[in-house]
Amino acid sequence: MTFAVARTRDEAHLYLDLHPCACGSVETTWDSGLVSAGDGLANRYSGTCESCGRPREYLFGLPERPVMPAGYPTFGGAEPSQLLDAGEWLWVADLTAGNVPADDAAEAHRTLSVATAAVEEVVKFIPPGADEVPDDGFWSQRGREMRAAEPGRFQLDRLLIVRDSYRDLAARHA
Numbered sequence: 001m002t003f004a005v006a007r008t009r010d011e012a013h014l015y016l017d018l019h020p021c022a023c024g025s026v027e028t029t030w031d032s033g034l035v036s037a038g039d040g041l042a043n044r045y046s047g048t049c050e051s052c053g054r055p056r057e058y059l060f061g062l063p064e065r066p067v068m069p070a071g072y073p074t075f076g077g078a079e080p081s082q083l084l085d086a087g088e089w090l091w092v093a094d095l096t097a098g099n100v101p102a103d104d105a106a107e108a109h110r111t112l113s114v115a116t117a118a119v120e121e122v123v124k125f126i127p128p129g130a131d132e133v134p135d136d137g138f139w140s141q142r143g144r145e146m147r148a149a150e151p152g153r154f155q156l157d158r159l160l161i162v163r164d165s166y167r168d169l170a171a172r173h174a
Contacts, residue, residue, distance in 0.1 A: 002038075002061060003037065003042050003059050003060050003061040004060060004061060004082040004083050005060060005061040005062065005063050005082045005083075006043060006060035006061070006063075006083060007063045007067050007075065007076030007077055007079075007081070008067050008069065008074050008075060008076055009032075009069075010069075010072075010073040010074050010075050011075045011076055011081065011083060011084075012032070012043070012045060012058075012060055012083075013030070014073075014075070014084070014092065015058075015083040015084060016028070016030060016045060016058065018084070018088065018092075019058075021049040021051065021052060021054055021056060022052075022054065023049060023051050023052040023054065024051075025049055025050065025051035025052065027049065027050040027051055028047040028048065028049055028050060028056055029047050029048075029050070030045045030046070030047045031045070031046055031047060032044065032045045032046075034062075035059070037059055040062075041062055042059040042060060042061060042062065043059070043060045043061075043062060044057065044058070044059050044060075045057065045058045045059075045060070046058075060083070061082075063076075063077065065077070071113070072110065072113060073113065073114055073117050074117075075117055075118075075120075075121055076121070076124075078124065079124065080121070080124040080125045080137070081121055081124070084121070084140070084143075085125075085137060085138050085139045085140050085143035086121075086122045086125040086133040086137040086138055086143060086147075086154060087137075087138050087140065087142060087143025087144060087145070087146035087147050087154075088140055088142050088143045088146070089118045089119070089121040089122045090118070090119070090122050090146055090153060090154070091142055091143070091146050092114075092115075092118040093114075093115045093116075093118035093119045093122070093162070093166070096111055096112075096114045096115040096118060097111075097112065097115040097166060099111060100112060100115075100169075105173045106173070108169075108170075108173040109170050109173035109174050112166050112167075112169050112170035112173065113170050115166045115170075116163055116166040116167045116170055119159055119162050119163040119166060120163055122154065122159055123156065123159050123160070123163065125137035126156050126159075130156070131155060131156045131157070132154050132155045132156060133147075133154040137154075
């Protein structure tokens with residue numbers, strides 16, 4: 001059995017935050033570790049929902065080459081995500097950039113760093129020589145809705161402007 005690859009801990013935790021328990025809560029303390037699954041190994045995240053007590057478990061594939069964290073956040077290597085599609089990454093960037101605290105420079109820097117990294121993840125879906133995210137870069141309902149609402153936001157030139165703007169704002173708060 002093949003599992004979608006979680007390239008890093010940060011990416012796995014973001015995925016878990018975006019997939020709440022059946023009761024709607026994301027409040028779960030996760031334990032993680034390698035487990036034997038099918039013909040190989042998987043990274044298992046398990047915990048108990050703090051709201052309703054249901055057990056929760058996710059299995060993620062392992063990346064071919066480990067991605068070493070290079071600051072916060074480190075979502076993955078050069079390849080596009082298998083967990084979140086391009087639309088979900090842009091949704092995360094929008095949500096995060098819309099919640100930058102005005103009174104805490106360190107937290108503003110951290111928040112804008114997440115928004116910057118999320119836009120960088122969208123860019124990874126654009127093949128070399130292309131100028132926008134292709135159709136196969138959208139597989140979730142949220143991702144397809146983001147693209148349908150504003151397809152021009154997935155053009156490379158626009159994404160790079162947004163990424164650079166978030167990066168510049170983050171640097172001002174460093």
